[in-house]
Amino acid sequence: MNKLKKTIEEKGVFINEDVLKVDSFLNHQIDVDLVEEMGQQFYEHFKDAGITKVVTIESSGIAPAYACARRLGTNMIFIKKSMPSTMIDPLYTSVYSFTKQKEYPICIEKGMLAPDDRVLFIDDFLANGEAFKGAEQLIGQTGAQIAGIGICIEKRFQKGHDYIIKAGYDLYSLASIASTDHKKIKWA
Ligand code: 5GP
Numbered sequence: 546m547n548k549l550k551k552t553i554e555e556k557g558v559f560i561n562e563d564v565l566k567v568d569s570f571l572n573h574q575i576d577v578d579l580v581e582e583m584g585q586q587f588y589e590h591f592k593d594a595g596i597t598k599v600v601t602i603e604s605s606g607i608a609p610a611y612a613c614a615r616r617l618g619t620n621m622i623f624i625k626k627s628m629p630s631t632m633i634d635p636l637y638t639s640v641y642s643f644t645k646q647k648e649y650p651i652c653i654e655k656g657m658l659a660p661d662d663r664v665l666f667i668d669d670f671l672a673n674g675e676a677f678k679g680a681e682q683l684i685g686q687t688g689a690q691i692a693g694i695g696i697c698i699e700k701r702f703q704k705g706h707d708y709i710i711k712a713g714y715d716l717y718s719l720a721s722i723a724s725t726d727h728k729k730i731k732w733a
Pocket of ligand 1: 564565675
């Protein structure tokens with residue numbers, strides 16, 4: 546069992562059958578050693594994929610995306626959840642938030658990615674895949690190609706996993722939860 550799975554078992558708290566709270570090591574406080582190890586695992590999986598940029602959505606994907614990007618020797622871009630006045634040529638779409646149960650806008654400066662970029666998308670959680678679909682839409686508008694998807698914690702019993710696999714992407718999840726029965730995790 547990898548360190549992330551162990552940490553989830555020791556410190557993760559199920560708010561209900563679907564929502565796992567990981568504030569003590571990933572979503573609020575960041576366990577820096579754990580995040581470095583996660584970055585290393587993503588790096589080992591994607592090192593030969595010709596990645597030129599790592600992309601995430603703010604904010605909890607930033608730390609693992611950064612840890613991976615520095616190993617790949619690429620820059621990292623975080624898609625923003627609000628549009629700053631400094632953006633000159635924004636691309637935007639909206640995403641339905643699984644945890645907040647409402648739509649929110651996401652945006653990226655168009656020039657951040659070019660058609661010859663090969664993107665590794667990294668995020669903290671994969672649930673129904675809405676955040677990924679939003680990122681997919683924005684990245685698609687730049688002409689860049691998604692060459693891989695790295696997820697820290699995947700809940701395989703929700704819709705995102707199947708969407709990504711059916712679309713033919715290389716999906717690599719560090720901790721994949723097959724099911725939760727009375728808040729007890731069964732690993733995929
Ligand atoms: P999706 O868009 O795939 O439905 O959900 C992914 C996003 O929702 C993640 O970026 C994460 O912010 C949030 N999320 C989804 N499931 C969980 C969960 O069980 N716990 C926490 N803390 N966040 C989640």
